Amino acid sequence: MNILLVDDEPLELEQLEYLILKKFPNWKIYTAQDASIALQIVKQHDIFLCFLDIQMPGKTGLDLAKELTQSYTIDIIMVTAFQNFEYAQTSLRLGVVDYITKPIIEDELITVLSRYERLGNYSEHIVNALKIIHQEFSEKLTLNYLASKIHINPAYLSRKFQEEVGMGFSEYLNEFRLKEAQKMLIEFPDLSISTISERCGFNSQHYFSQIFRKVTGQSPRDYRLRESFY
CATH class of the missing domain: 1.10.10.60 (Homeodomain-like)
Structure with a gap:
């Protein structure tokens, strides 16, 4: 299964990739540090699941989520350091499947990903x-x-x-x-x-x-x- 991680912080991308591959080593991970790179990856690969950081320079994660849900069938999980109810509401309206906050706790991440565990079969x-x-x-x-x-x-x-x-x-x-x-x-x-x-x-x-x-x-x-x- 192809996963896309989008965050402007390289260390955040590295940590998230490590935690996902630790549990699901056969998943293919793509990373992007801004919306334009993310869109290029989505056009070139069949991405099933995308983790989007809300706070990014230029096009925000919410802007990118809106664009992706309009043009592609991709499950989106928003990631943010801010526990903001308005962000959560906006994510819900965009059709985002889940919403997690930083710092990411491994058990919470695995719980979110558990619904995708059988997809490899x-x-x-x-x-x-x-x-x-x-x-x-x-x-x-x-x-x-x-x-x-x-x-x-x-x-x-x-x-x-x-x-x-x-x-x-x-x-x-x-x-x-x-x-x-x-x-x-x-x-x-x-x-x-x-x-x-x-x-x-x-x-x-x-x-x-x-x-x-x-x-x-x-x-x-x-x-x-x-x-x-x-």
Whole structure:
């Protein structure tokens, strides 16, 4: 899997690269110290995941994230030394999949990367399907749409998804949406349950609450209160 790290600080790039390769030695890491170099790399290589530092001279990480999400299907994780709620909100609106702060703690980084651990074992079709799900989970995704985006037959995609991922497309999509909702409930305490439900791609708050309780054993509100307390 190809990973791009973008930061204007060489030492930060070196540390992040070291921590990632320590856990995932087979991943291919590309590095860039500004947006223009990053864009050149993205044009030349099939980048799956990108770590972007927010504070960079010239084009900021948020500017670059906006440009990348408009033109490419890339999972983006923002990195910053500032725990700024406004930055987090902007990242969320851009479709960024996660947000971590410096100094980077190894355990937190590995937790963020855990969702990508099995990708090395997937076929190209499934990797591309997962990229789209991770990028567009807030939209009304269907198996037919996904199949058309990666130019294969829906029935074939459904079978390959079950074989390789170990669950059906709809089950994976709901599971991914729920994990995003769990994070959002804690990281954005001012957002209403209804707003989080909508941003995570659920058709209604009632259905969201129903499936959330089925999986976690708690309502979204109780989950938020419990996790915030601890």
